[in-house]
Amino acid sequence: MSFKTFVLELTQQCNNCCLYCYNPWRAPKSTYPPGELKTNEIKNIIDKLQSETDVNSIALSGGEPFLRPDIGEIVTYIHEKGIYPVIITNGTLLTRENVQVTSDAASYEISLLSYKKNVHNFLAQRDVFDQVINGITNVAENNGNFIAAFVATKLNSPDLRKTIELAIALGAVGIMYNRVNLSANNIRYADQLLPTLSMIQENLEDLESLSDEYSIPVASSVPIPPCLVDTRKFKRIKFSVCPRGGEDSYFTIDSSGKLKMCNHTSIILGDFRTERFSELIKNPYVQQVKDTLPKECINCSEELKKICFGGCRAAAQVCYGSLDSVDPIVNLARK
Protein backbone atom coordinates (compact mmCIF):
# COMPACT_ATOMS: atom_id res chain seq x y z
CA MET A 1 0.00 0.00 0.00
CA SER A 2 1.07 3.55 -0.70
CA PHE A 3 0.72 6.09 2.13
CA LYS A 4 1.12 9.70 1.03
CA THR A 5 -0.21 11.88 3.84
CA PHE A 6 1.10 12.03 7.39
CA VAL A 7 0.42 14.18 10.44
CA LEU A 8 3.30 15.30 12.62
CA GLU A 9 2.29 16.55 16.07
CA LEU A 10 5.08 18.97 16.94
CA THR A 11 4.03 19.71 20.50
CA GLN A 12 1.33 18.92 23.05
CA GLN A 13 1.33 22.52 24.24
CA CYS A 14 -1.45 24.84 23.19
CA ASN A 15 -2.23 28.45 24.03
CA ASN A 16 -5.99 27.90 23.50
CA CYS A 17 -8.23 25.68 25.56
CA CYS A 18 -10.91 24.85 22.97
CA LEU A 19 -14.00 23.16 24.37
CA TYR A 20 -14.14 20.77 21.43
CA CYS A 21 -10.44 19.72 21.56
CA TYR A 22 -10.06 15.96 21.02
CA ASN A 23 -6.36 15.57 21.79
CA PRO A 24 -5.94 12.54 24.06
CA TRP A 25 -3.46 14.25 26.40
CA ARG A 26 -6.13 16.87 27.22
CA ALA A 27 -8.50 14.29 28.73
CA PRO A 28 -9.05 14.39 32.50
CA LYS A 29 -6.62 12.02 34.24
CA SER A 30 -4.92 11.33 30.91
CA THR A 31 -2.05 8.86 30.96
CA TYR A 32 -0.99 9.73 27.42
CA PRO A 33 2.82 10.00 27.41
CA PRO A 34 4.21 13.54 27.28
CA GLY A 35 7.30 14.55 25.32
CA GLU A 36 8.71 16.88 22.72
CA LEU A 37 11.43 16.20 20.17
CA LYS A 38 14.41 18.37 19.30
CA THR A 39 14.68 19.92 15.83
CA ASN A 40 17.22 17.37 14.59
CA GLU A 41 15.02 14.49 15.84
CA ILE A 42 12.10 15.89 13.84
CA LYS A 43 14.30 16.17 10.76
CA ASN A 44 15.33 12.53 11.25
CA ILE A 45 11.64 11.56 11.35
CA ILE A 46 11.01 13.45 8.10
CA ASP A 47 14.02 11.69 6.48
CA LYS A 48 12.77 8.32 7.73
CA LEU A 49 9.25 8.99 6.43
CA GLN A 50 10.66 9.78 3.01
CA SER A 51 12.83 6.66 2.92
CA GLU A 52 10.14 4.26 4.17
CA THR A 53 6.91 5.61 2.62
CA ASP A 54 5.57 7.48 -0.43
CA VAL A 55 4.94 10.62 1.64
CA ASN A 56 4.09 13.73 -0.39
CA SER A 57 2.37 15.81 2.26
CA ILE A 58 2.99 16.38 5.98
CA ALA A 59 0.47 18.24 8.11
CA LEU A 60 2.12 19.92 11.08
CA SER A 61 -0.18 19.91 14.03
CA GLY A 62 -0.13 19.79 17.82
CA GLY A 63 -1.04 21.35 20.20
CA GLU A 64 -0.27 24.61 18.50
CA PRO A 65 2.69 24.19 16.12
CA PHE A 66 3.59 27.90 16.22
CA LEU A 67 4.55 27.49 19.88
CA ARG A 68 7.73 25.86 18.58
CA PRO A 69 10.40 28.43 17.77
CA ASP A 70 11.81 26.12 15.05
CA ILE A 71 8.55 25.93 13.05
CA GLY A 72 10.06 27.87 10.12
CA GLU A 73 13.10 25.60 9.98
CA ILE A 74 10.88 22.49 9.98
CA VAL A 75 8.59 23.84 7.24
CA THR A 76 11.57 24.75 5.04
CA TYR A 77 13.16 21.33 5.63
CA ILE A 78 9.98 19.55 4.52
CA HIS A 79 9.62 21.82 1.49
CA GLU A 80 13.22 21.27 0.42
CA LYS A 81 12.61 17.51 0.50
CA GLY A 82 9.92 18.01 -2.15
CA ILE A 83 7.11 17.31 0.33
CA TYR A 84 4.15 19.68 0.82
CA PRO A 85 4.09 21.15 4.35
CA VAL A 86 0.61 22.02 5.64
CA ILE A 87 0.23 23.88 8.95
CA ILE A 88 -2.83 23.24 11.12
CA THR A 89 -3.10 26.17 13.51
CA ASN A 90 -5.51 28.04 15.75
CA GLY A 91 -4.34 31.22 14.02
CA THR A 92 -3.42 33.15 17.15
CA LEU A 93 0.33 33.24 16.54
CA LEU A 94 0.33 34.14 12.85
CA THR A 95 2.43 37.23 13.30
CA ARG A 96 4.03 38.77 10.20
CA GLU A 97 7.33 37.24 11.26
CA ASN A 98 5.86 33.75 11.79
CA VAL A 99 4.10 33.90 8.44
CA GLN A 100 7.28 35.07 6.75
CA VAL A 101 9.41 32.24 8.17
CA THR A 102 6.79 29.66 7.11
CA SER A 103 6.37 31.01 3.56
CA ASP A 104 7.21 27.54 2.21
CA ALA A 105 3.96 26.15 3.67
CA ALA A 106 1.65 24.81 0.95
CA SER A 107 -1.30 25.97 3.04
CA TYR A 108 -2.40 27.12 6.46
CA GLU A 109 -5.47 25.41 7.88
CA ILE A 110 -6.80 27.98 10.36
CA SER A 111 -9.72 27.56 12.76
CA LEU A 112 -12.42 30.17 12.16
CA LEU A 113 -15.24 29.18 14.47
CA SER A 114 -17.70 32.02 13.99
CA TYR A 115 -18.00 35.52 12.54
CA LYS A 116 -19.22 36.45 16.02
CA LYS A 117 -16.32 37.37 18.27
CA ASN A 118 -18.02 36.14 21.45
CA VAL A 119 -18.86 32.72 19.95
CA HIS A 120 -15.36 32.17 18.53
CA ASN A 121 -13.80 33.24 21.83
CA PHE A 122 -16.12 31.08 23.92
CA LEU A 123 -15.28 27.97 21.89
CA ALA A 124 -11.55 28.77 22.05
CA GLN A 125 -11.91 29.74 25.74
CA ARG A 126 -9.74 32.80 25.06
CA ASP A 127 -10.19 36.32 23.75
CA VAL A 128 -8.45 35.61 20.42
CA PHE A 129 -10.85 36.48 17.57
CA ASP A 130 -9.04 39.70 16.61
CA GLN A 131 -5.66 37.94 16.69
CA VAL A 132 -6.99 35.25 14.32
CA ILE A 133 -8.40 37.82 11.87
CA ASN A 134 -5.09 39.68 11.96
CA GLY A 135 -3.19 36.41 11.45
CA ILE A 136 -5.31 35.42 8.45
CA THR A 137 -4.70 38.90 6.99
CA ASN A 138 -0.95 38.41 7.45
CA VAL A 139 -1.23 35.13 5.51
CA ALA A 140 -3.20 36.86 2.74
CA GLU A 141 -0.66 39.69 2.51
CA ASN A 142 2.12 37.11 2.18
CA ASN A 143 0.18 35.32 -0.61
CA GLY A 144 -0.21 32.19 1.54
CA ASN A 145 -3.02 29.72 0.97
CA PHE A 146 -5.60 29.91 3.75
CA ILE A 147 -8.01 27.03 4.35
CA ALA A 148 -10.76 27.92 6.83
CA ALA A 149 -11.51 25.15 9.33
CA PHE A 150 -14.98 25.32 10.84
CA VAL A 151 -15.61 22.94 13.76
CA ALA A 152 -19.39 22.62 13.89
CA THR A 153 -20.93 22.56 17.35
CA LYS A 154 -24.38 23.37 18.66
CA LEU A 155 -23.06 26.83 19.58
CA ASN A 156 -21.73 27.96 16.20
CA SER A 157 -23.64 25.88 13.63
CA PRO A 158 -26.23 28.67 13.17
CA ASP A 159 -23.33 31.00 12.25
CA LEU A 160 -21.90 28.80 9.49
CA ARG A 161 -23.07 30.68 6.38
CA LYS A 162 -21.82 34.07 7.45
CA THR A 163 -18.60 32.62 8.90
CA ILE A 164 -17.78 31.00 5.56
CA GLU A 165 -18.50 34.30 3.82
CA LEU A 166 -16.10 36.00 6.24
CA ALA A 167 -13.48 33.35 5.40
CA ILE A 168 -14.00 33.95 1.67
CA ALA A 169 -13.72 37.71 2.22
CA LEU A 170 -10.43 37.15 4.05
CA GLY A 171 -9.09 35.14 1.11
CA ALA A 172 -9.89 31.49 1.88
CA VAL A 173 -9.09 29.13 -0.98
CA GLY A 174 -10.89 26.19 0.60
CA ILE A 175 -13.26 25.28 3.41
CA MET A 176 -12.86 22.41 5.84
CA TYR A 177 -16.08 21.50 7.67
CA ASN A 178 -15.64 19.26 10.69
CA ARG A 179 -18.58 18.38 12.84
CA VAL A 180 -17.31 18.11 16.41
CA ASN A 181 -15.68 14.74 17.02
CA LEU A 182 -16.27 13.37 20.49
CA SER A 183 -13.36 12.25 22.59
CA ALA A 184 -12.32 11.39 26.14
CA ASN A 185 -11.70 15.12 26.65
CA ASN A 186 -14.78 16.79 25.17
CA ILE A 187 -17.44 14.15 25.86
CA ARG A 188 -18.14 15.88 29.18
CA TYR A 189 -19.41 18.83 27.09
CA ALA A 190 -21.36 16.66 24.62
CA ASP A 191 -24.76 18.15 25.53
CA GLN A 192 -23.41 21.63 24.99
CA LEU A 193 -21.39 20.85 21.88
CA LEU A 194 -23.03 18.19 19.77
CA PRO A 195 -25.00 19.79 16.91
CA THR A 196 -28.44 18.37 16.20
CA LEU A 197 -28.92 16.36 13.04
CA SER A 198 -31.00 19.15 11.53
CA MET A 199 -28.14 21.58 12.24
CA ILE A 200 -25.68 19.34 10.38
CA GLN A 201 -28.18 18.91 7.54
CA GLU A 202 -28.67 22.69 7.26
CA ASN A 203 -24.92 23.28 7.42
CA LEU A 204 -24.34 20.86 4.54
CA GLU A 205 -27.08 22.48 2.48
CA ASP A 206 -25.50 25.89 3.10
CA LEU A 207 -22.04 24.57 2.20
CA GLU A 208 -23.37 23.06 -1.02
CA SER A 209 -24.85 26.37 -2.09
CA LEU A 210 -21.83 28.41 -0.89
CA SER A 211 -19.48 26.17 -2.86
CA ASP A 212 -21.61 26.72 -5.95
CA GLU A 213 -22.03 30.46 -5.44
CA TYR A 214 -18.36 31.23 -4.73
CA SER A 215 -16.68 28.34 -6.61
CA ILE A 216 -14.87 27.35 -3.46
CA PRO A 217 -13.96 23.73 -2.68
CA VAL A 218 -15.47 22.27 0.50
CA ALA A 219 -14.30 19.16 2.33
CA SER A 220 -15.84 17.43 5.32
CA SER A 221 -13.13 15.53 7.14
CA VAL A 222 -14.65 14.08 10.33
CA PRO A 223 -16.97 11.28 9.14
CA ILE A 224 -20.69 11.98 9.10
CA PRO A 225 -22.43 8.58 9.31
CA PRO A 226 -24.89 8.38 6.41
CA CYS A 227 -27.47 6.71 8.66
CA LEU A 228 -27.76 10.11 10.38
CA VAL A 229 -27.53 12.42 7.40
CA ASP A 230 -27.61 11.18 3.81
CA THR A 231 -24.38 12.69 2.54
CA ARG A 232 -24.77 11.23 -0.95
CA LYS A 233 -26.99 14.06 -2.15
CA PHE A 234 -24.34 16.74 -1.57
CA LYS A 235 -22.41 16.60 -4.81
CA ARG A 236 -20.04 19.50 -4.27
CA ILE A 237 -18.77 18.48 -0.83
CA LYS A 238 -15.92 15.99 -0.57
CA PHE A 239 -16.76 13.71 2.35
CA SER A 240 -14.14 11.64 4.13
CA VAL A 241 -14.73 8.31 5.79
CA CYS A 242 -12.54 6.61 8.36
CA PRO A 243 -9.73 5.11 6.23
CA ARG A 244 -9.14 2.31 8.81
CA GLY A 245 -5.50 1.87 7.87
CA GLY A 246 -6.19 1.90 4.12
CA GLU A 247 -4.39 3.98 1.50
CA ASP A 248 -6.16 7.25 2.42
CA SER A 249 -4.94 6.96 6.00
CA TYR A 250 -3.09 9.82 7.62
CA PHE A 251 -0.89 7.96 10.08
CA THR A 252 0.23 10.33 12.80
CA ILE A 253 3.54 10.70 14.59
CA ASP A 254 3.04 12.27 17.99
CA SER A 255 5.22 14.81 19.76
CA SER A 256 7.53 12.13 21.17
CA GLY A 257 7.90 10.16 17.93
CA LYS A 258 5.25 7.48 18.50
CA LEU A 259 3.15 6.25 15.57
CA LYS A 260 -0.68 6.21 15.72
CA MET A 261 -3.29 5.36 13.09
CA CYS A 262 -4.63 8.94 13.08
CA ASN A 263 -4.53 12.12 15.14
CA HIS A 264 -7.72 11.27 17.05
CA THR A 265 -6.75 7.95 18.54
CA SER A 266 -4.88 7.41 21.80
CA ILE A 267 -3.59 3.98 20.77
CA ILE A 268 0.16 3.98 20.08
CA LEU A 269 1.44 1.44 17.55
CA GLY A 270 5.11 1.86 18.50
CA ASP A 271 8.11 4.16 18.28
CA PHE A 272 8.63 5.43 14.76
CA ARG A 273 12.17 6.56 15.58
CA THR A 274 13.40 3.03 16.22
CA GLU A 275 11.06 0.75 14.22
CA ARG A 276 10.28 0.57 10.53
CA PHE A 277 6.91 1.92 9.37
CA SER A 278 6.16 -1.33 7.52
CA GLU A 279 6.66 -3.29 10.77
CA LEU A 280 4.67 -0.89 12.95
CA ILE A 281 1.56 -1.14 10.78
CA LYS A 282 1.56 -4.91 11.29
CA ASN A 283 0.40 -4.17 14.86
CA PRO A 284 -2.70 -6.34 15.56
CA TYR A 285 -4.66 -3.20 16.48
CA VAL A 286 -4.51 -2.04 12.82
CA GLN A 287 -6.14 -5.28 11.69
CA GLN A 288 -8.69 -5.02 14.48
CA VAL A 289 -9.71 -1.54 13.25
CA LYS A 290 -10.01 -2.89 9.70
CA ASP A 291 -12.13 -5.89 10.69
CA THR A 292 -14.39 -4.81 13.55
CA LEU A 293 -17.85 -3.76 12.42
CA PRO A 294 -19.73 -2.13 15.35
CA LYS A 295 -22.63 -4.18 16.66
CA GLU A 296 -25.04 -1.26 15.97
CA CYS A 297 -24.12 -1.44 12.25
CA ILE A 298 -24.71 -5.15 11.61
CA ASN A 299 -28.21 -4.62 10.21
CA CYS A 300 -27.25 -1.58 8.15
CA SER A 301 -27.55 -1.81 4.35
CA GLU A 302 -24.51 -3.16 2.54
CA GLU A 303 -24.20 0.08 0.57
CA LEU A 304 -24.04 2.22 3.73
CA LYS A 305 -21.68 -0.23 5.44
CA LYS A 306 -19.27 0.18 2.53
CA ILE A 307 -19.41 3.98 2.80
CA CYS A 308 -19.23 4.24 6.55
CA PHE A 309 -18.17 1.20 8.65
CA GLY A 310 -19.38 2.83 11.89
CA GLY A 311 -18.09 6.41 11.58
CA CYS A 312 -14.92 7.50 13.37
CA ARG A 313 -13.36 4.34 14.84
CA ALA A 314 -11.04 6.33 17.09
CA ALA A 315 -13.97 8.23 18.64
CA ALA A 316 -15.63 4.92 19.54
CA GLN A 317 -12.41 3.60 21.02
CA VAL A 318 -11.60 6.70 23.10
CA CYS A 319 -15.19 7.28 24.32
CA TYR A 320 -16.37 3.70 24.89
CA GLY A 321 -13.05 1.87 25.11
CA SER A 322 -14.08 -0.51 22.35
CA LEU A 323 -14.02 -0.75 18.57
CA ASP A 324 -17.13 -2.88 18.86
CA SER A 325 -19.16 0.30 19.37
CA VAL A 326 -20.39 2.78 16.82
CA ASP A 327 -19.13 6.39 16.61
CA PRO A 328 -20.67 8.09 19.69
CA ILE A 329 -22.37 10.71 17.52
CA VAL A 330 -24.76 8.01 16.27
CA ASN A 331 -26.14 7.25 19.75
CA LEU A 332 -25.99 10.78 21.14
CA ALA A 333 -27.39 12.66 18.15
CA ARG A 334 -30.41 10.35 17.99
CA LYS A 335 -31.34 11.04 21.60
Next chain:
Amino acid sequence: MMSNQLELEKLMKMKCYIMCYYPPEIALTDKIKTEIRTELLRDFLNEKIITKEIYQRLVGK
Protein backbone atom coordinates in the same frame (compact mmCIF):
# COMPACT_ATOMS: atom_id res chain seq x y z
CA MET B 1 12.31 52.34 -29.86
CA MET B 2 13.91 50.41 -27.02
CA SER B 3 11.02 51.29 -24.77
CA ASN B 4 8.50 50.06 -27.35
CA GLN B 5 10.41 46.82 -27.71
CA LEU B 6 10.27 46.29 -23.94
CA GLU B 7 6.58 47.07 -23.93
CA LEU B 8 6.01 44.55 -26.71
CA GLU B 9 7.98 41.88 -24.88
CA LYS B 10 6.03 42.61 -21.73
CA LEU B 11 2.78 42.31 -23.65
CA MET B 12 3.85 39.07 -25.31
CA LYS B 13 4.86 37.66 -21.96
CA MET B 14 1.58 38.67 -20.45
CA LYS B 15 -0.35 37.15 -23.33
CA CYS B 16 1.66 33.97 -23.04
CA TYR B 17 1.01 33.96 -19.32
CA ILE B 18 -2.70 34.35 -19.80
CA MET B 19 -3.02 31.94 -22.71
CA CYS B 20 -0.64 29.20 -21.62
CA TYR B 21 -0.52 29.04 -17.87
CA TYR B 22 -3.54 30.77 -16.53
CA PRO B 23 -6.77 29.58 -18.13
CA PRO B 24 -8.99 32.59 -18.93
CA GLU B 25 -12.00 31.06 -17.19
CA ILE B 26 -10.02 30.88 -13.94
CA ALA B 27 -8.90 34.47 -14.40
CA LEU B 28 -12.52 35.46 -14.81
CA THR B 29 -13.48 33.52 -11.68
CA ASP B 30 -10.68 35.22 -9.78
CA LYS B 31 -11.84 38.61 -10.98
CA ILE B 32 -15.37 37.92 -9.84
CA LYS B 33 -14.05 36.60 -6.56
CA THR B 34 -12.00 39.75 -5.97
CA GLU B 35 -15.07 41.90 -6.53
CA ILE B 36 -17.22 39.72 -4.34
CA ARG B 37 -14.57 39.60 -1.67
CA THR B 38 -14.32 43.37 -1.61
CA GLU B 39 -18.09 43.61 -1.34
CA LEU B 40 -18.15 41.05 1.48
CA LEU B 41 -15.32 42.84 3.25
CA ARG B 42 -17.26 46.11 3.04
CA ASP B 43 -20.29 44.42 4.61
CA PHE B 44 -18.18 42.97 7.42
CA LEU B 45 -16.56 46.37 7.96
CA ASN B 46 -19.98 48.06 8.17
CA GLU B 47 -21.09 45.49 10.72
CA LYS B 48 -17.86 46.14 12.67
CA ILE B 49 -16.83 42.47 12.42
CA ILE B 50 -13.52 43.54 10.89
CA THR B 51 -11.66 46.77 11.50
CA LYS B 52 -10.94 49.49 8.95
CA GLU B 53 -7.25 48.58 9.15
CA ILE B 54 -7.95 44.95 8.17
CA TYR B 55 -10.26 46.12 5.37
CA GLN B 56 -7.64 48.47 3.99
CA ARG B 57 -4.87 45.88 4.16
CA LEU B 58 -6.99 43.35 2.26
CA VAL B 59 -8.33 45.60 -0.46
CA GLY B 60 -4.93 47.22 -0.88
CA LYS B 61 -5.99 50.80 -0.21
